[in-house]
Amino acid sequence: xxxxxxxxxxxxxxxxxxxxxxxxxxxxxxxxxxxxxxxxxxxxxxxxxxxxxxxxxxxxxxxxxxxxxxxxxxxxxxxxxxxxxxxxxxxxxxxxxxxxxxxxxxxxxxxxxxxxxxxxxxxxxxxxxxxxxxxxxxxxxxxxxxxxxxxxxxxxxxxxxxxxxxxxxxxxxxxxxxxxxxxxxxxxxxxxxxxxxxxxxxxxxxxxxxxxxxxxxxxxxxxxxxxxxxxxxxxxxxxxxxxxxxxxxxxxxxxxxxxxxxxxxxxxxxxxxxxxxxxxxxxxxxxxxxxxxxxxxxxxxxxxxxxxxxxxxxxxxxxxxxxxxxxxxxxxxxxxxxxxxxxxxxxxxxxxxxxxxxxxxxxxxxx
Amino acid sequence: xxxxxxxxxxxxxxxxxxxxxxxxxxxxxxxxxxxxxxxxxxxxxxxxxxxxxxxxxxxxxxxxxxxxxxxxxxxxxxxxxxxxxxxxxxxxxxxxxxxxxxxxxxxxxxxxxxxxxxxxxxxxxxxxxxxxxxxxxxxxxxxxxxxxxxxxxxxxxxxxxxxxxxxxxxxxxxxxxxxxxxxxxxxxxxxxxxxxxxxxxxxxxxxxxxxxxxxxxxxxxxxxxxxxxxxxxxxxxxxxxxxxxxxxxxxxxxxxxxxxxxxxxxxxxxxxxxxxxxxxxxxxxxxxxxxxxxxxxxxxxxxxxxxxxxxxxxxxxxxxxx
Numbered sequence: 001x002x003x004x005x006x007x008x009x010x011x012x013x014x015x016x017x018x019x020x021x022x023x024x025x026x027x028x029x030x031x032x033x034x035x036x037x038x039x040x041x042x043x044x045x046x047x048x049x050x051x052x053x054x055x056x057x058x059x060x061x062x063x064x065x066x067x068x069x070x071x072x073x074x075x076x077x078x079x080x081x082x083x084x085x086x087x088x089x090x091x092x093x094x095x096x097x098x099x100x101x102x103x104x105x106x107x108x109x110x111x112x113x114x115x116x117x118x119x120x121x122x123x124x125x126x127x128x129x130x131x132x133x134x135x136x137x138x139x140x141x142x143x144x145x146x147x148x149x150x151x152x153x154x155x156x157x158x159x160x161x162x163x164x165x166x167x168x169x170x171x172x173x174x175x176x177x178x179x180x181x182x183x184x185x186x187x188x189x190x191x192x193x194x195x196x197x198x199x200x201x202x203x204x205x206x207x208x209x210x211x212x213x214x215x216x217x218x219x220x221x222x223x224x225x226x227x228x229x230x231x232x233x234x235x236x237x238x239x240x241x242x243x244x245x246x247x248x249x250x251x252x253x254x255x256x257x258x259x260x261x262x263x264x265x266x267x268x269x270x271x272x273x274x275x276x277x278x279x280x281x282x283x284x285x286x287x288x289x290x291x292x293x294x295x296x297x298x299x300x301x302x303x304x305x306x307x308x309x310x311x312x313x314x315x316x317x318x319x320x321x322x323x324x325x326x327x328x329x330x331x332x333x334x335x336x337x338x339x340x341x342x343x344x345x346x347x348x349x350x351x352x353x354x355x356x357x358x359x360x361x362x363x364x365x366x367x
Numbered sequence: 368x369x370x371x372x373x374x375x376x377x378x379x380x381x382x383x384x385x386x387x388x389x390x391x392x393x394x395x396x397x398x399x400x401x402x403x404x405x406x407x408x409x410x411x412x413x414x415x416x417x418x419x420x421x422x423x424x425x426x427x428x429x430x431x432x433x434x435x436x437x438x439x440x441x442x443x444x445x446x447x448x449x450x451x452x453x454x455x456x457x458x459x460x461x462x463x464x465x466x467x468x469x470x471x472x473x474x475x476x477x478x479x480x481x482x483x484x485x486x487x488x489x490x491x492x493x494x495x496x497x498x499x500x501x502x503x504x505x506x507x508x509x510x511x512x513x514x515x516x517x518x519x520x521x522x523x524x525x526x527x528x529x530x531x532x533x534x535x536x537x538x539x540x541x542x543x544x545x546x547x548x549x550x551x552x553x554x555x556x557x558x559x560x561x562x563x564x565x566x567x568x569x570x571x572x573x574x575x576x577x578x579x580x581x582x583x584x585x586x587x588x589x590x591x592x593x594x595x596x597x598x599x600x601x602x603x604x605x606x607x608x609x610x611x612x613x614x615x616x617x618x619x620x621x622x623x624x625x626x627x628x629x630x631x632x633x634x635x636x637x638x639x640x641x642x643x644x645x646x647x648x649x650x651x652x653x654x655x656x657x658x659x660x661x662x663x664x665x666x667x668x669x670x671x672x673x674x675x676x677x678x679x680x681x682x683x684x685x686x687x688x689x
Binding site for chain 1: 394395396397399578579580582583584585586587588589590593597598601602
């Protein structure tokens, strides 16, 4: 990939949320390291799929990329423009080039706005389309693109079905003519039959409009269907990144192997015989992540003492990037999986001492 | 053949359905709430009580048979307080005389206007001040980041101070500070409801600020002040409106209580239900009805506001929507 093909480049992005205690005066007692050092690049016109279990920080990463959650450290460059240091009004102007689709189409639409008002808001904010007629024309075209009827305009979100609401959410993102769309679990709140429609719609829109997607999901099948590149996150960091199908056929990181072995195969004979890797224990607390490799507490291939001492960085193996010290030796079968003893996860809040990083402001803690 | 005609019929039906929907406009949440309100019997009862009360308060004083300060009973020698003689209802005086020989019916009707005025103005004072403080605090806390939370904390400490005092004590202190008058009663009762409105609107706005549609607007590039005014505030108003209706009921009762304690209009010849209740106290043994009339009127009015307020709460609750 040459540099001009890259639309988004994220370098060592960190998002830490302070854990606050105290009655009168807030005292920071630790940080939830939701995203802890992520590097990724998204090529123009391609789809980057991000998977991982609940609480691994994938949504936070998506929001931090759009500067909706202020990152604690790291850089996000969008088409060559550094977003983390951009002045607020310039950032607001940039926002029309990068949009977001939300998981819950009901709560992401203002219940008191009708559809026309929802779709006009962005246009007004960015001064696109001078007159009411011009805006109506843009909105009508967008409605056609997402397959919604015209009469939708005067209606309110609660009058639509889940799939239609998600189309409204997509229309709102599209109306500004963005280049990048971050889709945070775009179909997980929908019925399976509707999921396919919405996924196909996203696919068609990418073809006709040349959009770049960052699709965040926990559904491996959905991600496989639409992604060119798939990244797997575990506890705030990428553990593996590979071209779409390759990740599914040839997972290299132990966590990815476990993830893939959880996907059922639609053939009872194969399903009965295939190897399944069950992970022991729970996801460690992101306020107190394990030292060394984040995954070593649950990894069936973990080797003493390197896995517990040294945090692996992403390195290239073939077309993939893997953060595992022993990926090759696991792939060749030289290392065999062993039993893992369950480690008790420390309850949230009993985190480490506050470190020196500046605390980002985060809604949710009020005096 | 039948399959094709069946498909055709389906298609025509769907077209007809679409055509029918096209000219029907969308139903906003307020319209929807109003629709449900009309179907609630409690709301109808409350609304009828309030309609009668408001009509009497506005137009009643033009039709009263006697002047409210006319001590005709003493002049005509029918009322002799010293002998315990206060005549009850008659065909000329429907609710009888009071201890000064005035016509109770006329005084009740003119008192309705005073009572409504006190209730409405007191609630408006509380609503305006409370919504202002709560709105600023809520918007600051929800959207303003670190500085916003400091603004919010400062405003809320002030509200907590108001909230720490028992409401009647606060009202009595304000009334004592400003001297007894009808306006004092309005201000005192209004101030008591300020913290309620402020905390309610602030809490509601903070909840709304954390909704995804606020994040969606932020990602569209909409400015924070516009998000606060166009999205967060309208979605936070429902509980405040319900509270305002309920506060009208308590304001009338509290105003009556203050008048009863002698902190209302010092000129007790101007009728007001609370004052009438206080005036009737010495004569409870002779004619308890003098106290019962205003008491029942206060209770029924407060009931009307409460019924309507509770029905509105139900109608506006999104969880109960079908």
